[in-house]
Amino acid sequence: MTTVAAHAAPIGRANARSLYDSHDLYRYDRTAPLLPGPDAVDAAAREAFARDGFLAVANVLTPDEVAEATQGLDDLLHARLPGYEGILQPEYEYRERWPEMSQAEKAAATRKVWRFVDYEPRNRRIAIGHPVLEGLITKLLGEPAHLIQDMALLKPPHIGSEKPWHQDAAYFGWYPPEKILGVWIALDPATPENGCMHAIPGTHRSGPAPHVHVRDCQLPDERVAVDQDVVVPLPPGGAMLFSALLHHGTPPNQSPARRWAVQFHYAAASCREITRREHADLFFEGDRYAGCRGGTGTPLAELEP
Numbered sequence: 463m464t465t466v467a468a469h470a471a472p473i474g475r476a477n478a479r480s481l482y483d484s485h486d487l488y489r490y491d492r493t494a495p496l497l498p499g500p501d502a503v504d505a506a507a508r509e510a511f512a513r514d515g516f517l518a519v520a521n522v523l524t525p526d527e528v529a530e531a532t533q534g535l536d537d538l539l540h541a542r543l544p545g546y547e548g549i550l551q552p553e554y555e556y557r558e559r560w561p562e563m564s565q566a567e568k569a570a571a572t573r574k575v576w577r578f579v580d581y582e583p584r585n586r587r588i589a590i591g592h593p594v595l596e597g598l599i600t601k602l603l604g605e606p607a608h609l610i611q612d613m614a615l616l617k618p619p620h621i622g623s624e625k626p627w628h629q630d631a632a633y634f635g636w637y638p639p640e641k642i643l644g645v646w647i648a649l650d651p652a653t654p655e656n657g658c659m660h661a662i663p664g665t666h667r668s669g670p671a672p673h674v675h676v677r678d679c680q681l682p683d684e685r686v687a688v689d690q691d692v693v694v695p696l697p698p699g700g701a702m703l704f705s706a707l708l709h710h711g712t713p714p715n716q717s718p719a720r721r722w723a724v725q726f727h728y729a730a731a732s733c734r735e736i737t738r739r740e741h742a743d744l745f746f747e748g749d750r751y752a753g754c755r756g757g758t759g760t761p762l763a764e765l766e767p
């Protein structure tokens with residue numbers, strides 16, 4: 463069993479945010495190759511996926527689909543879709559003021575939109591039953607799969623915050639994690655300047671790693687192999703398809719350009735749901751649960767099965 467070096471003293475989130483320097487955690491001098499389109503996902507690309515844990519592919523969505531998905535998100539953000547019961551998650555610094563903010567102010571300060579595919583048909587058509595995407599997912603997982611999570615990841619100009627390095631499997635109660643695939647689709651140009659994806663090739667092959675709660679639920683900063691970081695810029699409609707065990711993260715958006723993306727996760731048909739205790743066995747810290755699904759810090763023996 464691996465153990466995580468304990469932080470000298472617990473630090474609050476606000477402190478944790480102001481103390482870190484994103485320049486120490488990301489590098490920008492290596493860029494992932496971009497396949498020109500879904501047809502280029504051949505046997506060699508599948509080998510690269512097995513080796514690196516991700517593929518970057520252009521033209522997964524058409525320009526019309528990108529425009530429709532973008533409009534769909536804009537409608538959600540401006541509450542034009544009655545009955546939407548998902549979640550708008552504010553940028554960190556707006557959390558306290560959020561209840562008093564107008565809808566337009568909220569739309570400009572939202573970091574994440576959760577659980578919208580049952581309410582927003584344009585994004586649903588992409589997430590479920592999209593012929594191109596479904597073909598890619600089946601090819602990479604080796605079997606059919608079903609949607610287990612939908613979210614939009616927005617980085618407003620200047621304030622879009624970092625998503626620290628992590629493995630997505632730390633957030634999911636599905637097993638085995640090797641059979642969960644993430645699809646991150648750019649709706650705006652995703653660039654090194656506005657906080658595009660970064661990944662550490664091959665990290666998915668080391669299996670589940672303990673996560674801690676510092677700026678977010680994340681890999682401990684000191685355990686990230688920053689020297690092997692690869693930037694994954696994408697044009698609108700381009701997608702990064704990646705293993706749920708891949709170490710990945712996104713630095714803050716310090717540019718004047720907006721960065722919107724949608725992200726869908728799929729579990730292969732052969733996956734099964736696992737209990738919190740089983741999940742804790744994969745993403746533990748000492749004898750305490752440090753996964754990203756709630757119950758953090760609870761001794762293993764006290765976790766609900």
Ligand SMILES: O=C(O)CCC(=O)C(=O)O
Pocket residue numbers: 615624625630710711712723725
């Ligand atoms: O798009 C982002 O900023 C972060 C995406 C990501 O890695 C995640 O939410 O799992």
